[in-house]
Amino acid sequence: MSGETAEHRAKPDGKHGKFLVADMESSVTAVRIVAGFLGGTKTPVMSGVPSSKAAADVVSLMPQKLQKKAFEVAGRSAALRQNKVSEIDVDAIDQWVVDEYSAERTGRETYPAVMIGAVSGAAFFLAAALGIPFLPQTTLVAVKDADPAPDDPKHALQRWAPTAREIAENNPRISVYHMHDPAQDRPMMEKVAFFRLKRAGLGPVYQEFLRDRLAPGGHIITLENTRTWRVTQTGERSFFQLGCLGGLLEEEYFTGSQRLSDFLRTEGSAHRKWDAPAATGRLPDGEWGFDPALAEELDDVARHNGWQRRRLYQNEPQDASAFIAEFFRDWYRRLGWEDNRLLAQTYTMLDPEVTIATGSVPFWNRFHMRPSFKVLSEYLESTEEYAEILVSLFSNGVRSPGLVELSEWEELATRHASTRGGAIGMNPKTFPLDAGHPLRYRHALESVGSHRDLPESLTVADIDAFAHTYGIARDADSLPEHRDDVTGEGIRNPVSWVGG
Known part of the structure; x- marks a missing residue:
């Protein structure tokens, strides 16, 4: 070097x-x-x-x-x-x-x-x-x-x-x-x-x-x-x-x-x-x-x-969230675990250890705003139905333009879950000004289901194989051109896993 x-x-x-x-x-x-x-x-x-x-x-x-x-x-x-x-x-x-x-x-x-x-x-x-x-x-x-x-x-x-x-x-x-x-x-x-x-x-x-x-x-x-x-x-x-x-x-x-x-x-x-x-x-x-x-x-x-x-x-950081969710779902199935709980987690209010220990499928939201809501909505419309869909959000202390109200997140989760859906860890009276949320979110995540020992780590070869199955494996010479969505056209750029 x-x-x-x-x-x-x-x-x-x-x-x-x-x-x-x-x-x-x-x-x-x-x-x-x-x-x-x-x-x-x-x-x-x-x-x-x-x-x-x-x-x-x-x-x-x-x-x-x-x-x-x-x-x-x-x-x-x-x-x-x-x-x-x-x-x-x-x-x-x-x-x-x-x-x-x-x-x-x-x-x-x-x-x-x-x-x-x-x-x-x-x-x-x-x-x-x-x-x-x-x-x-x-x-x-x-x-x-x-x-x-x-x-x-x-x-x-x-x-x-x-x-x-x-x-x-x-x-x-x-x-x-x-x-x-x-x-x-x-x-x-x-x-x-x-x-x-x-x-x-x-x-x-x-x-x-x-x-x-x-x-x-x-x-x-x-x-x-x-x-x-x-x-x-x-x-x-x-x-x-x-x-x-x-x-x-x-x-x-x-x-x-x-x-x-x-x-x-x-x-x-x-x-x-x-x-x-x-x-x-x-x-x-x-x-x-x-x-x-x-x-x-x-x-x-x-x-x-x-x-x-x-x-x-x-292109945007949430674009691969659906791929990662499906990768985890495939992992759990190969382990013989159930794969029917989606745990959507937002910005930094998340916990990989609890997610895996409870057998929850992670879906990462960049923020609690309309663009992230749309990406999660599109995933739920296209994937196999989940029994449970639980959404952990993020409070940033201001009602910013584009905020999606807690009730709308709850309605989305309830509509797509076959048995249980909702938002967890938030105070509905104060969101998104819930200053107590950083102290509360982990308890909410830990309570979503029973815990088990963590499995052995996956390998890069596991991602390679799933990327081919999922259809995003590409060579460096064949990467698609990305276009930024500056004016709200609803552009969706393809995700690629390169080198496998």
């Missing part, structure tokens, strides 16, 4: 990396949950926040204003002071990631495969099924903001462009995205600015991890989400992104809509649309997109070391 050897460089400080990452976001949570699964430990969705139904119920009784404040506090608690920006070090963050998978924590010296790339349901559930680590391409750091302006993106860009440039200059192998989403992140943006660090290269820490922990002849699996988004370039490898995948269409962030106007009015904003900075191009989405430069390096690394390559190629 390229880069300095471990003997000739100082080892980055993983404890410092843990201090840097914003622990409530998708990629960081995936690392913690997968590492906990591999080590046989329960991992709360936020470190230091144990599961407690009783505590959750107390929190849910607080007045709505206090519950909204709880989301603001959660965002601020994960944020760095501005004078700490110079200490942001992607190698230290990578060291924290690999430390989570240490032999001391997981009891495993080597792995038959490693998963690297853009977070999605595969990062949680396929990694768990294979018994392998997930190494994220993108991680989030948050910085305290004393002058927030959620509905003035031009002000936010100007205020934070120097910070994005500084982070990029100090970390030459990443792109830095200043993420500004006043629709979905509104409560947490009250006093915080968000920066996503997207790796274009492996770096020394991930290189060393592969060299030391990936078994000879093992597989490197990349999770490749091709979704792009409009950005404004603010420096060399630094960008501003207004909005993200959620309830609003990409176009609405830039041109407005009636439902956006209604939302801003309800939130007490003086604005009725956002005056977006002029876009300079399209890049892989800051949170969900995959930078293909990393795949090119991994191809070279695999050839040099005799490892094999696989790719899960999709």
